[in-house]
Amino acid sequence: MYGRTGLVLLVVVAAIVWILPSYYTGLLTLIGLYALVTIGLNLFMGYAGQVSLGQAAFFGVGAYTSATFAVKANITPWLGMVLGAIVAALVAYALSFVALRLRENLLALATLALGIVINVVFNQWDFIGGTSGLKDIPGFTIGSFTFDQRAYAILAWALVAVGIWFAGNLVRSSFGRSLIAISAGELGAQALGVHSERLKRQTFVLSAVYAGAAGAIYASQASYIDPTSFSFLLSVNFVLMSVIGGLRSLWGAVIGATVVVALGQILQNVVPVVLPSARGDFQSFFLGVILIAMLILLPRGITSRLSEARRA
Amino acid sequence: MMASLWQYVLSGVVDGAIFALVAAGFVLIYQVTGLINFAQGEFAMIGAMTAAALATAGMPTLAAAGIAVLAAAVVGALCYLLAIRPARKSTGVTLIFITLGLDVALRGLALFVWGTNPLSLNAFSSGNAIALFGGALPPQAMWVLGSDVIVFAALYLFFRHTYAGTAVRAAVANPPIASTFGIPLRTFAFWSFVVAAAIGGLGGVMIAPITSATYDMGLTLGLAGFVAAVLGGLDSLPGALVGGFVLGIVEHVAGGLWSTGWEQGVGFLILVLVLVLRPQGLLGRATRRA
Amino acid sequence: MTAIPVATATLEVRSVTMRFGGVLAVDDVSFSARTGEVLGVMGPNGAGKTTLFNVISGVQRPTSGDVSLRGVRLTGRSVEDVASCGVTRTFQTPVMFWGLTVRESVEVALAAREFGGTYPPAPLRELAPCGLGSPGRRHAQAALRERADVLLAGAGIAAMADRATESLAFGEERLLELARALAVEPTVLLLDEPLSGLNPDEVDAVIASIRAARTDGVAVLLVEHAVGELLSVADRVVVLDHGRMIAEGLPAQVAADPVVIDAYIGDELE
Known part of the structure; x- marks a missing residue:
């Protein structure tokens, strides 16, 4: 079901990019990449019941890995994408030994802190550009064809289709059910022999793989990255996407990413007209308010309302 | 070498005193509600920005400082009433996300009100730096340390020597029994936000003359406060005080000997090490009630 | 007291002591449980029964002493x-x-x-x-489903199979929890007050499940406040009071033991 619908989405994207202005095609790519990150995040937060406030860091690790290999060693972004996913996975694996011992409050704090430490590394490590970042990152190519905005959108959504297919299989298997059991009653699950830490670790690493691969594409598509692209605010955005779509929902990730990106566009265009003094990342005010309002009014996300409507 | 090391320690003491204030607010809310308030640093930002903006508009520094602390307290009250109370039946993760939402919302609000430019605030008293064993403390340091003494002494007296303070401690230790005795937990939660915001605001007011005030100073300050609070064991006010100083000194010494950009990284590495190796904090008892 | 030959013992609890601050929750308790027996663990509130279960199941690490299963040390494991x-x-x-x-x-x-085992590495085995x-995984999934249905039928709750766990009544939750525990085919099953809050039909169902598990060779440790039911279903009983083991024996012996009556049953009857 997930796989087929993902494929349909991919076909739709591949069709509409030919009529969409290139600016909007770029946004479509961004939505796809964010959706990919959020699918991984939903596995970790929604299904396994954990918290990550540092997901932007894995996105950044993927972006920096691919970009650095491409800029410094002229390695193709195709390989860079795989390397980005692998390095993000390794970082997540190492961090999991710290983070996964903790619960709720402290886990949130630890992932937030680790995300910022990774951002400090981006800032301080001159080899990967330091504060000024990396410029002129080579794009994806097939033979002599260098990717344009359309090709990036199709690539991003192809990955979304694969990602949601894999995650969909996962959540309907014993693996996904064990995660739900862990989130509902970890000790009860452990008493049945469910190795909760091992399952949580695999999920955390998988979420980093999703984020890392998405980050690698982002680097090539944007052709320029610096540490501010992967800040704490982006992590909050990912949380918002999760919450808006519904934490325990895979399509919710796609919906959440779409809503947040669209909202960002609307705010960017409307607010300065109404309030000429608005500068900087003033959207964060609205993001915060929407996040709070969602959690109070619709804590299980938009998709919970949709599925209720379907049942009724 | 030794002289500059000593100077780093002194600068660390000043920062640490401010971290301790932010941490105190954080511990207060955690003790009363069991909630980690990710917006705590923004209370400090509100304090700093309000004071700096009022002083820039011509108000005497001390009056501006007083109003700023009040403003932070009002913001704290609104945060509780508008965001926390309506969701009080939610699970832990939802509340974490709500305070996270408060954090970004307050930062965005500050952008609307004050814009991106840093605002400066005059030191509360003029005069020369205070020389201390070959190092120097800015005059503002006395104000910072003085407010630490007052805040922590007041909190200590409240919890140990007033009926209300005892009631809070009882309520925290055993919520169901406390409510049978008619101890109003919800009122305590409200006041914990108000007082925590006021203390955080005070911290912001104190640091504004040293670093100047910007709309995005809250995250850094808040995180430093968290680290300090965790160092102190999360639910201990004396721990917050000690944690603040330890963090301030370590950050400055590491930043001074190595490179300032790594300061924050060092703070968080300490946080992570403490979370893993000594989750009860530096001062906490090894065994705690479940 | 009956001495148990070590050879037939399955679960062995040796000098387990658990101290919280200044309080001795469990004080130097030793006993063993055999395959195919129901061992009742009795004692008034605060006697240390749940703490003992926590120690045996690895939730808490004892201050001293250890627990082993057929000679394999359990203490220190997760x-x-x-x-x-x-x-x-x-x-x-x-x-x-x-x-x-x-x-x-x-x-x-x-x-x-x-999902147990160590090879191949977890991601290749599970994720x-x-x-x-x-296809192999899908087959395994279908097989799990069939086995689950068999277990649910055995527990007499086959009709509940498709219900959401959120919708269960308290008694139904107990029945499901027991069925879930039996699904792991345990050697030793620790039941912490499995009868409390149940209606008479549910009590009968749980007792039937316990007897069936015993027949299959499971060592069942049973903590239960309903003394009558406990004495009727248990093959042997140990009695705790203030963390110490004060009696061990057949239900009839224990019920007649003046020390036990004094410490526990006397309280209950008053």
């Missing part, structure tokens, strides 16, 4: 490792896996055994096959 060794438990307040149906909850217990939806 809860899931203890469970993998064959010791599982239920809780005073049933732990439900909200978000799953009744059948799916049992499947989690069945899959936990399947990859599940995510790729490999």
Whole structure:
């Protein structure tokens, strides 16, 4: 079901990019990449019941890995994408030994802190550009064809289709059910022999793989990255996407990413007209308010309302 | 070498005193509600920005400082009433996300009100730096340390020597029994936000003359406060005080000997090490009630 | 007191002491449980029964002493490792896996055994096959479902199979928790007040499940406040009071033991 619908989405994207202005095609790519990150995040937060406030860091690790290999060693972004996913996975694996011992409050704090430490590394490590970042990152190519905005959108959504297919299989298997059991009653699950830490670790690493691969594409598509692209605010955005779509929902990730990106566009265009003094990342005010309002009014996300409507 | 090391320690003491204030607010809310308030640093930002903006508009520094602390307290009250109370039946993760939402919302609000430019605030008293064993403390340091003494002494007296303070401690230790005795937990939660915001605001007011005030100073300050609070064991006010100083000194010494950009990284590495190796904090008892 | 030859002992609790601050919750307790017996663990409130279960199941580490299963030391292992060794438990307040149906909850217990082992590495054993939806995995999934249905039928709750766990009544939660625990095919089963809060039919169902497990060779440790039921279903009883073991023997002997009556049954009868 997930796989087929993902494929349909991919076909739709591949069709509409030919009529969409290139600016909007770029946004479509961004939505796809964010959706990919959020699918991984939903596995970790929604299904396994954990918290990550540092997901932007894995996105950044993927972006920096691919970009650095491409800029410094002229390695193709195709390989860079795989390397980005692998390095993000390794970082997540190492961090999991710290983070996964903790619960709720402290886990949130630890992932937030680790995300910022990774951002400090981006800032301080001159080899990967330091504060000024990396410029002129080579794009994806097939033979002599260098990717344009359309090709990036199709690539991003192809990955979304694969990602949601894999995650969909996962959540309907014993693996996904064990995660739900862990989130509902970890000790009860452990008493049945469910190795909760091992399952949580695999999920955390998988979420980093999703984020890392998405980050690698982002680097090539944007052709320029610096540490501010992967800040704490982006992590909050990912949380918002999760919450808006519904934490325990895979399509919710796609919906959440779409809503947040669209909202960002609307705010960017409307607010300065109404309030000429608005500068900087003033959207964060609205993001915060929407996040709070969602959690109070619709804590299980938009998709919970949709599925209720379907049942009724 | 030794002289500059000593100077780093002194600068660390000043920062640490401010971290301790932010941490105190954080511990207060955690003790009363069991909630980690990710917006705590923004209370400090509100304090700093309000004071700096009022002083820039011509108000005497001390009056501006007083109003700023009040403003932070009002913001704290609104945060509780508008965001926390309506969701009080939610699970832990939802509340974490709500305070996270408060954090970004307050930062965005500050952008609307004050814009991106840093605002400066005059030191509360003029005069020369205070020389201390070959190092120097800015005059503002006395104000910072003085407010630490007052805040922590007041909190200590409240919890140990007033009926209300005892009631809070009882309520925290055993919520169901406390409510049978008619101890109003919800009122305590409200006041914990108000007082925590006021203390955080005070911290912001104190640091504004040293670093100047910007709309995005809250995250850094808040995180430093968290680290300090965790160092102190999360639910201990004396721990917050000690944690603040330890963090301030370590950050400055590491930043001074190595490179300032790594300061924050060092703070968080300490946080992570403490979370893993000594989750009860530096001062906490090894065994705690479940 | 009856001495038990070590050879037939399955679970061995040796000089377990658990101290919280200045309080001795469990004080130098030793006993063993044999395959195919129901061992009742009695004692008034605060006698240390639940703490003892926590120590045996790996939730808490004892201050001193140890627990072993057929000579394999359990103390120091994690809860899931203890469970993998064959010791599982239920809780005073049933732990439900909200978000799953009744059948799916049992499947989690069945899959936990399947996911065990050390080779190949976990991601290749668990994550990859599940995510790729490999044919082998799908077969395994179908097999789990069938086995879950068999277990639910055995527990007399087959009719609940497709219900959401959120919708269960308290008694139904207890029945599901027991079925889930039996799904891991334990060697030792620790039941923490499995009868409390049940209606008479449910009590009969639980007792029938306990007897069936005993017939299958499970050593059942039973903590229960309903003394009458406990004495009637237990083959042997140990009695705790203030953390110390004050008696051990056949139900009839224990019920007649003046020390026990004094410490415990006397309280209850008053």
